[in-house]
Amino acid sequence: xxxxxxxxxxxxxxxxxxxxxxxxxxxxxxxxxxxxxxxxxxxxxxxxxxxxxxxxxxxxxxxxxxxxxxxxxxxxxxxxxxxxxxxxxxxxxxxxxxxxxxxxxxxxxxxxxxxxxxxxxxxxxxxxxxxxxxxxxxxxxxxxxxxxxxxxxxxxxxxxxxxxxxxxxxxxxxxxxxxxxxxxxxxxxxxxxxxxxxxxxxxxxxxxxxxxxxxxxxxxxxxxxxxxxxxxxxxxxxxxxxxxxxxxxxxxxxxxxxxxxxxxxxxxxxxxxxxxxxxxxxxxxxxxxxxxxxxxxxxxxxxxxxxxxxxxxxxxxxxxxxxxxxxxxxxxxxxxxxxxxxxxxxxxxxxxxxxxxxxxxxxxxxxxxxxxxxxxxxxxxxxxxxxxxxxxxxxxxxxxxxxxxxxxxxxxxx
Numbered sequence: 001x002x003x004x005x006x007x008x009x010x011x012x013x014x015x016x017x018x019x020x021x022x023x024x025x026x027x028x029x030x031x032x033x034x035x036x037x038x039x040x041x042x043x044x045x046x047x048x049x050x051x052x053x054x055x056x057x058x059x060x061x062x063x064x065x066x067x068x069x070x071x072x073x074x075x076x077x078x079x080x081x082x083x084x085x086x087x088x089x090x091x092x093x094x095x096x097x098x099x100x101x102x103x104x105x106x107x108x109x110x111x112x113x114x115x116x117x118x119x120x121x122x123x124x125x126x127x128x129x130x131x132x133x134x135x136x137x138x139x140x141x142x143x144x145x146x147x148x149x150x151x152x153x154x155x156x157x158x159x160x161x162x163x164x165x166x167x168x169x170x171x172x173x174x175x176x177x178x179x180x181x182x183x184x185x186x187x188x189x190x191x192x193x194x195x196x197x198x199x200x201x202x203x204x205x206x207x208x209x210x211x212x213x214x215x216x217x218x219x220x221x222x223x224x225x226x227x228x229x230x231x232x233x234x235x236x237x238x239x240x241x242x243x244x245x246x247x248x249x250x251x252x253x254x255x256x257x258x259x260x261x262x263x264x265x266x267x268x269x270x271x272x273x274x275x276x277x278x279x280x281x282x283x284x285x286x287x288x289x290x291x292x293x294x295x296x297x298x299x300x301x302x303x304x305x306x307x308x309x310x311x312x313x314x315x316x317x318x319x320x321x322x323x324x325x326x327x328x329x330x331x332x333x334x335x336x337x338x339x340x341x342x343x344x345x346x347x348x349x350x351x352x353x354x355x356x357x358x359x360x361x362x363x364x365x366x367x368x369x370x371x372x373x374x375x376x377x378x379x380x381x382x383x384x385x386x387x388x389x390x391x392x393x394x395x396x397x398x399x400x401x402x403x404x405x406x407x408x409x410x411x412x413x414x
Contacts, residue, residue: 001027001037003407005366008047010358011339016044021364024406029360042368042414045401048339049357050082050114050365052346053317054171054247055228055292058084060106062091067297067385069110072317074383075295076113077411079317080400082365083355084113085346088120088139095120097129104133112410113403114365116350118171124156131164136350137226142210143175143202143270150217158221167351170218171226174210174235175202175271184308193307195264199257204232204278207271211235215242226349229294231271232278245349247292250320251390253282259390265310266303267390269294272312282332289337290345293320297386315386319377323391325369325398335371342367368402368414375399 001020008017020028020036028034058072067075069086076084086107088094094103100119107115119135121127127138140153154170161168184201187193211227215238218225226245230236231252239246249269257273267273274280296313303310321342327333339357347356354363379392403411 001034003038003040003364004034004036005047005404006033006039006041007044008042009044010047011336017047019047019358021407024364026358026360026362026364029358040409042402045414046369046371047358048367048369049343050355050363050403050405051080051321051342051367051400052083052085052352052355053081053293053295054085054290054346054350055087056084056295056317057087057089057297057313059090059297060110061103065385066299066302069107069115070112071383071385072295072297073111073113073115075315075317077403077405078383079319080321080367080369080403080411081317082113082367082403082405083115083352085116085118085136085350088118089141093120094118095122096126097133100130100133100135113405116352121153121157124159127156127160128164131160131166137169137171139171139173141173142214143173143177143180143206146177147213150213154217154221154223157223161222167224168222169224169226169350171228172214173228173270174207174214174230176206176210176213179203179206179209188308194260195268195307196257196260198265198268198307199260199272199274202270202272204234204274207232208234208238211238215244218244229271229292231274231280233280233284234278236280236284245288245290245345247290248280248285249292249294250316250323251314252280253285254323255390263390265305265307266388267314268303268310268312269296269314270312282327285333285337285341287337287340288345289341290349291320291324291341292346293317295384297384300387303388315382315384315389318382318384319389319391321367321369321400322375322377322396322398325371326396329371329397338369364404364407366402366404367400368404369398370401371398373397373399373401
């Protein structure tokens with residue numbers, strides 16, 4: 001053994017366990033202590049499979065004043081994540097072979113966590129080239145495209161699945177462009193706009209219509225659909241009834257659009273926070289839920305450009321675990337769901353075969369949890385470059401206290 005993690009508590013198991021690691025893999029799990037290698041004693045804390053965030057924006061290359069792969073991955077490790085999946089809306093967009101190859105080189109050099117990259121859509125010929133670099137999926141921002149373009153994109157991805165090794169997984173940002181354009185035009189006729197107007201400019205209806213369209217297009221082209229940052233209750237029902245995977249963000253779960261009245265454009269995101277009557281809630285989390293932070297950092301200057309020009313997005317990697325564990329401690333969320341919603345389910349959807357569970361032969365990626373540790377979020381202690389959060393100053397109970405990637409400790413607060 002290279003390393004032994006001692007005195008571990010495992011979900012659904014009684015007593016303490018000892019986990020042996022060799023060559024970055026889980027080699028032994030025992031209730032009886034054993035010798036060999038470096039020892040890490042976690043003193044009865046919970047050992048969970050390394051957390052996976054399927055939705056981050058590390059802004060590298062081109063927007064590194066907001067975040068880069070170094071600070072983003074440090075933020076992930078600090079929050080308890082061992083693997084992240086990064087989005088393609090950088091400068092240049094990650095939608096060519098050249099851009100994807102360059103981004104891989106950047107991430108290889110800077111990242112302290114495991115990473116995967118989503119690719120943006122392009123011509124069929126260019127996407128065929130990108131497949132050789134193994135992007136984990138293709139991402140479509142449906143709010144940026146008209147219906148005719150979307151039909152062509154999905155058709156090309158269907159062809160790509162038939163002719164290459166592409167597995168057909170497509171991740172979608174679901175908001176309808178035409179509805180948004182119409183509502184923004186209507187709201188701009190007001191004498192003065194206030195931050196909460198933004199939530200009405202991109203209403204739940206825009207998401208619901210887009211989810212319906214995405215399901216139809218994916219089905220017609222034999223693609224596997226994953227809905228990013230799902231925020232509307234009606235969209236959730238659509239996803240469930242069509243057996244489509246989806247992710248929730250912590251801000252859509254815990255906040256509603258009245259938060260604009262407190263935080264202004266700082267809380268601006270796409271999709272926006274919903275009206276209480278339309279939104280998803282903690283009670284909507286179940287066995288199939290995936291949590292994705294949509295970690296989308298900006299500079300403070302970017303966030304203070306008025307209702308329409310302020311950049312949408314907030315950081316989430318360093319708050320989400322404690323926010324969810326607080327809900328566990330309040331009795332609003334079953335502890336047994338934590339490894340599923342933060343690891344197992346994302347590993348399944350994104351086909352990360354060696355991740356998502358603690359079992360022999362899997363990657364030695366772990367998140368150690370102190371369920372009773374109390375604290376208060378302090379943005380000054382975060383690793384992200386983004387110096388704002390709607391949760392800054394909020395008290396919590398429960399924290400990720402150690403992050404282990406491939407058998408190596410990359411964060412330790414024990």
